[in-house]
Amino acid sequence: MKVEVGDLIKILLEAFPPNPKDLEKKDPIELIIKFILAGQNASERVINEAYKNLTSRFKSWEEALNAPDWQIAEAIKVAGYAYKKTNHIKQFLKFVAEHGWTLDWIKDLPPKEAIEILKGIKGIPSRSVRYILAFSFDMPVFPVDPHIKRVIRRLGILGNNATEEMISEYFENIEGIPHKELYLALKTHANKICAARKPKCLMCPVAELCYSVSPSVEYLKGTRRIRL
Ligand code: SF4
Known part of the structure; x- marks a missing residue:
């Protein structure tokens, strides 16, 4: 049969x-920065610690974008590859700044277009792009x-x-x-x-x-x- x-x-x-907690909408900026911090193999504990250090050190993402690289690298060093990840975080924050410090507009894009845009952001593994779109923007992607x-x-x-x-x-x-x-x-x-x-x-x-x-x-x- x-x-x-x-x-x-x-x-x-x-x-x-x-x-139900796992279905809650996640903040896209936080999620993307955590993916950048994860790199190839950082553990969840290390990612959370690096993220906490970063958000404690800077009052806003704008302040982080304008800070010298060494300050960001210092805050996230626990996650490894600190300067490479700093570079990716700054490129991502610049992208967010260029869109008025919000990524809400992404949810209105056709999924294929949104996938291509996120794939263009350095430091996000391509297999994580659909996860971000599904869990931060409720987009119909798998x-x-x-x-x-x-x-x-x-x-x-x-x-x-x-x-x-x-x-x-x-x-x-x-x-x-x-x-x-x-x-x-x-x-x-x-x-x-x-x-x-x-x-x-x-x-x-x-x-x-x-x-x-x-x-x-x-x-x-x-x-x-x-x-x-
Ligand atoms: S899905 Fe996996 S666990 Fe289930 S029967 Fe198939 S191989 Fe076994």
């Missing part, structure tokens, strides 16, 4: 309902990270060569999907059940629909499969 992807989405949303890509590939929805961009566009083209909720549900599923090394297929709420279900889950083999 074949099933729709909609069934899979429904099961995931029911199994992993989001914490963020994907390596963990979500792993789950989607295992489920067999788009095949083993599916890129993050392909997965984003696939879910953005399905009407009526709550993007943020599905993103959070897939994140939880990837962290708690469909782990990289040892997926817990016996505990998986979507095992019945999965192409990569463990062979030990014999009773599910050959029953239901996802239809695109």
Whole structure:
């Protein structure tokens, strides 16, 4: 028996309902500066500490933009690559200043245009752009990270060569999907059940629909499969 992807989405949303706090709209300037501070691998604790130091040292983003580089670098040094990140933060603040110290206008852009604009800001990883648009601007885009890509590939929805961009566009083209909720549900599923090394297929709420279900889950083999 074949099933729709909609069934899979429904099961995931029911199994992993989001914490309302995680759905709250995030300040885009704070979020983007935290992504810049994160760089390739800074921990959440370090990012928060660097951000706190930065916002304690300067009374406003305008003051930070006009400060000498060494002062910003000093404030964020805990996050590493302080001068490189200072440079990216200043370029970003200059961009915000040029738009009247607000990014609200982005929410009125077509998603594709907004994606290209954010991709042009140095220091923001391109895979984080959709996250920023979804969680700061409520735009109908679907963020994907390596963990979500792993789950989607295992489920067999788009095949083993599916890129993050392909997965984003696939879910953005399905009407009526709550993007943020599905993103959070897939994140939880990837962290708690469909782990990289040892997926817990016996505990998986979507095992019945999965192409990569463990062979030990014999009773599910050959029953239901996802239809695109
Ligand atoms: S059945 Fe196993 S491999 Fe498939 S999604 Fe669930 S945990 Fe992952």
